[in-house]
Structure formats: C-alpha cells, structure tokens
Amino acid sequence: MNRATRIREIPPCPRSGEGMGVHGWCYHVYNVLREQGASHEQAAEYLHQHSKNSRPLTTGDIPKFHTPSDSTTGLSFRPRTVKPTFKPSRLEALARRMDGFETADLAGRSPIRPDNRTPASFLHSLYQPGEHVLCFSEFVSQGQTLWTRPPQGEPYNARQLDSFTKPTQGKGAWFLCNPVDGQWRNLDRLKGDTNPTGRTRRAEENITAFRYLVIESDKADPALWLAALVQIPLPIVAVYSSGGKSIHSLVKVDADTADHWRELKTKLAPALVTLGADDGAMTVVRLTRLPQCHRAEKDRWQSLYYLNPGADDTPICELPTYPKSPTDPITPAFDCDDFSQPL
Numbered sequence: 001m002n003r004a005t006r007i008r009e010i011p012p013c014p015r016s017g018e019g020m021g022v023h024g025w026c027y028h029v030y031n032v033l034r035e036q037g038a039s040h041e042q043a044a045e046y047l048h049q050h051s052k053n054s055r056p057l058t059t060g061d062i063p064k065f066h067t068p069s070d071s072t073t074g075l076s077f078r079p080r081t082v083k084p085t086f087k088p089s090r091l092e093a094l095a096r097r098m099d100g101f102e103t104a105d106l107a108g109r110s111p112i113r114p115d116n117r118t119p120a121s122f123l124h125s126l127y128q129p130g131e132h133v134l135c136f137s138e139f140v141s142q143g144q145t146l147w148t149r150p151p152q153g154e155p156y157n158a159r160q161l162d163s164f165t166k167p168t169q170g171k172g173a174w175f176l177c178n179p180v181d182g183q184w185r186n187l188d189r190l191k192g193d194t195n196p197t198g199r200t201r202r203a204e205e206n207i208t209a210f211r212y213l214v215i216e217s218d219k220a221d222p223a224l225w226l227a228a229l230v231q232i233p234l235p236i237v238a239v240y241s242s243g244g245k246s247i248h249s250l251v252k253v254d255a256d257t258a259d260h261w262r263e264l265k266t267k268l269a270p271a272l273v274t275l276g277a278d279d280g281a282m283t284v285v286r287l288t289r290l291p292q293c294h295r296a297e298k299d300r301w302q303s304l305y306y307l308n309p310g311a312d313d314t315p316i317c318e319l320p321t322y323p324k325s326p327t328d329p330i331t332p333a334f335d336c337d338d339f340s341q342p343l
Helices: 003-008 021-035 040-050 088-098 103-108 119-126 222-229 258-275
Strands: 132-136 145-148 174-176 210-216 236-241 247-255 287-289 293-295 300-302 304-307
Touching: 021 040, 088 222, 088 258, 103 304, 119 236, 119 304, 210 258, 222 236, 222 247, 236 300, 247 258, 247 287
Parallel strands: none
Antiparallel strands: 132 145, 132 174, 174 287, 210 247, 236 247, 236 304, 293 300
C-alpha cells in the first residue's frame, strides 16, 4: 500500500465538539503521518490544509509537535514531552507537609456538612436548574435514572435517589460527572456486537455543560493522596470515597466546549499524574462514584467527605474550619436551596 493510499484512509477533521474533536484529530493524524514516514513539515501542512472545513488551528490543538515553529503554516508547536508517570517520592514529599490530615479534617473544612447529604441533595448542590444527570447502578449500561434538578427556589425530594443507596447488584452506584440532555442517539462509532445500533444517551454528543473533571488514584496510598490533594490549588467541589481504596475528587473547570475541556485537561494532567492521578479517568464522559451509596462487594460506603459548590483555587487546607453541631439533623425528605450555611 503506497503512502498516498494510506493518507486517504485518515479520517476527515471533525467540526468542533464532534467525535474526537479537532484537538484529538490533530494529535492522532500527526502521529500517524510521522509513523508513515512523513516529515514534520509534510504532516503540519497536511493538517493545515485538511482542517479548513473546521475552526482554525491553534497552538493548543497540537500539543505534541516537536519543533518550535513552522513558517509555511504560521503555526507554533510545543516541544514533544515525555508522558508523565507516577512518582511516589514526589507524592510523599508533598504529603509530608500535611502529615496526619484525615477525612475528619476534610469534613471540618467543608462549607456544607457532608455526612448528612443524600445522593439527591449532593447532586442538587452541584448542578443548575433544569440540568439532567445520569445515575447508574450498572456500570455498563445507559443509566437507570435520569435525575433532573428542579427550578431554583422550589422544594425538591432529597430522597429521590435513595434506591441507589443500596443497589441490588452490590457493586455500588455511579453518576456521569457532566450533565446531559437525556436524549437517545444512534452513533455509528458506537456500533458493535453488544450495541448493533450504537444507541446511547451517555456519549459526548449528549453533554450539555463541560463543567467537571474527575481526579482519582488507584496507585497512591489513600492517606498520602488525601494529604496531597488538600494542598492542590484547584476548585475542588467534592471529595468522596469509591467504597474501595481510592478517593475521588470533582474539579470545576467550566470549559466552553469539549475541545476546550481537553485543552484544560492537557495542562492539568502532568502534575496530577506525577502525584498518582489516573490519566485514563480524566475524560469528558466519565462515570464516578455516587456518594452516600453502599458498595456491598466491599461492604463499605461511598462516603462524602467534602462538599463546596463555590470552590475556587484556594487549597482546601487553607480554608477555615466550619463549626458543626453533632445534633444537626440528617437531610429531611424535602430540602431547600439554601446551601450557603453548614447544615
């Protein structure tokens, strides 16, 4: 097969927000062309010419080119870097600064008392009126419930998702971290033996706001990971247990599009992966553990440790400690919108 034939097999550049996105397409096609023997200049020119039906390319679209510039296209390219890997020594060094920091200390810095939240009141604090969130008791499914945030100011049923607290299949519960439109779609790229029509409601095309990124680690010691996590200057809105050995965190990124989300993730990932974060978990379409649900296979709860919808870049360890009475009631059957004070 000659080179010209191979190039014709390369997929066309998608429009912004479609498929793998412009950024993903650039990275994929550039590396394919280089592997096939194309020079840097040839690959760059190919991308420049074949992206004309999409938005103009930017430096952020092409994060792994390995020359500083290309005069024929007018593009600037970032140096090729080594893929980041977990460095336990770096995690330990950072964690030592907050040695002994525990989940109780984390809860003490939570503006909203976390232990009396329900799955529904947890979601209610993080999503906007009218937004939909897919909830799962079966990981490989299209979701068992499409939860909807009611209008601002209206009472809502804080027990609406209590069926997920002890799911019958025993593996716990999840939610899709970014809100969706709830519509079913048939996508060719998802067709397979188990899904011949490609029918889905949990694809990138369903997402309505690219608000959150999930950070989790199965490699790091949980105590060290927690001590490091609370020092990171990111807008972490929630921290919760997987019901296993890992701790999940929800970070607010508020990206404009899927491509913008991926650009932000590309900037954040190297430092986080070095500390032990799972790079594979940082995807636009990502299921994460639904807090306050039981994981029977581990006989443990997916406990909520921290909840701060208004988080900014202030590290959690620098936040004040909020006083909370041990007699505070559990979440009532119907709750209100006032999350400004600890419950």
